[in-house]
Amino acid sequence: MTLDFRFSAEVEAFRDEVRTFLREEMAVDKVTPQGDDGDLTGLGEEFERELLRRAGARGFLGISLPAEWGGGGRPASFQAAFNLEVATHDAPLIDTAVTLAAQPLLAWGSPDQQAFFLPRIIAGALIVGIAYTEPDAGSDLGNLSMVAEPDGDGFVLTGVKSLVTAAHKADWCLTIARTRPGVPPREGLTMFLLDMRASGLSVRRRPTMNRWTLGEITCDGVRVDPDAVLGEENGGWRQLAAAVATEGAGMFHIGFVRHLFDSLVAYVRAPHGGAPLSDDPLIADRIASLHGEVEVAERLAKRAIWMQENGQDNMVFAAMAKVYATELLQRLALTATDIAGMDGTLYRPLFGPGSSTAAGDGRFAWEYLERVHGTIGGGTNEIKRTLIAQAGLGLPRPPRVA
């Protein structure tokens, strides 16, 4: 059997356009003064917002979202190619708004909600976060405890959301809360669009092991209007399951993978004052083996994209792509720090200053810390493996423990 895994010529042409844009926007002299190691993107909020607007003006954001809202209306490969390039260039455009918020809005948003959010997201004018997780509800979203009590025609939200990316700078976030007490979660959850400036809402920034922060959002009696409800009241469980399942193939992971692999190859080929490390057959063997895995990761992600584009259910393959790429990133980072010896322990933040002898420009140690969370966020790899086994192989669910 023969298959063709190459992006089409049209996608490649778009990718070239994106690459040219990013090379200019992310030029070293432009980004270096903008470094902010407290942010996941490694860059300051002003720089990010400006780049979002510029990318929006070029028509890059929402390239695969419907044209009626200002999107590009192109097949999913275009969005995938964009994510790939953005990740390869460390650009702060791995945009939660487009990739995670736009789909639920398209699926369940009211005409007014769609008309407000979608054009602004596509123009790069909004940062929208995702706030589902709570301290006691990580993988087990049935354990959610944020409450939304009816209040006149609206609701009052009380509770805590944790591990929220970009919470400190987001304009809005999607969240979920209990709207009916005393019923199983699948009957009593509702999704909300939460204005981050709402009164009673506070964000605590909590630094992660790699310096950047995640946000803990506390809602202390936050009053929202009825138009804050996204989709069906008490239909949030089903919506959330669908939203998580359509998170996509994670082509941005492949951009990270390519970037790290290329740095590793450059490092072993450099002379370092003697023979290059690539002359060592053991190192050459490891590089060749990793190269095979890099290609495997890319084919998996492309298969998930292709299925999406062709109207097939890609949930199992998207899960495989996520598991494979995030674990490969850990293997790559481990190999890089291992091969580099002491120089691999030298640390430099993404766009910050560091030692001139740091291996991979200080990137290896940063990667080693950064790649820890990939296998945890976006659905842990354990949850994904269970999904692959049950939905992919048809294995039975475990007996329910009461």
Add this chain to the structure above:
Amino acid sequence: MDLLPPQRQQGLRDGLSALLASHATSERDARDSSGSGDDPGLWPDLVSGGWVTFGFPEAFGGRGGGVGDLVVVAETLGRGHVATPFVAGIVLCGQALLATPGEGDRLRALLAGERTFTYCNWEGFEDPGERPPTVEATETAHGWALEGSARFVPYEDDVDELLVMADLQAGRDQRGPTLFAVPRSSSGLITQPVPTVGGDRCSHVRFSRVEVGAAQVVGQLGGATQWLPRVLDIGRVVLAAEMVGAAAAALSHATDWATTRVQFNAPIGSLQAVQHRLSDAYIDVVTAQDSVYDAAGLIDREEGARVAAAQAKAYCADACRRVTAAAHQICGGEGIYADQPLHLWHRRVAALVPVLGSVRHLRTIVAASILSD
């Protein structure tokens, strides 16, 4: 990007699977611990039914199509855990004859099943320059005399001619590897069967001054290096496909077992430890499959495939071994009985892993493409 399985290849897979299934019912009850899984009636049916002519041009009696077809046949044979002369006798010999100008008659006879061949570089003559041939040819008054040995020659007991690569000794201007078709009946040809894990009937072959006429030279003197890389690329991808078929079937077998085997009042497949191991095996199978189909596409589209073919076989070797080992672990004690099929897939993969180049060797090809200028 086009990941729709070509319809023709889907049809080929279905037809061949049906034929294998019909054989599986009656003739393969007599499995034994030698692991041959051998069904003496199957191969003649495959040849007479024309199943081995897919992937060869119609001008030579083939059914047309390309490496994609060869991959489907190999993968299906792998699923059926049958050891056959397909890769050595059809793919490698046929592709070598196809790539050599002037060998139309031999190729027609091969595809028609009128004459049978095997390939003496199964162990891996490997790549040009990697290792000298182990057979040398010296010119005589009537042709050539061959001296040397070839290890692990599949099914030599059942062929008319052995295709053997030999290095020409001085005496002519043309030097370098040359392919000879040596009649099995030649005097001085001594064979020693060697038992292998996979059930292919392999022999070590010694050429003790085997004299052949000039007509036994395949193609031009010293010309083998021109076609050798392409034959190696195709051979590696097809071998990878057979391993993938075996791994996919082993996974399917283990999944069925996990679904029906009850312990602690529940199917073991509902246990997370079992689900996660099978989920990893499933990822191994689909990624191995796609690496093969991708490489086959590169060859058929005449794009550079040397690295992709080496990479596909190296990856499949590792991935498919993980899969059959996982399948065995899941199937527990029942899986180790010889009357159960699991060990046959496990054996097929193990037998094919080192053919046409070890994983280590294949990775040197990949590494050179990344690490040298």
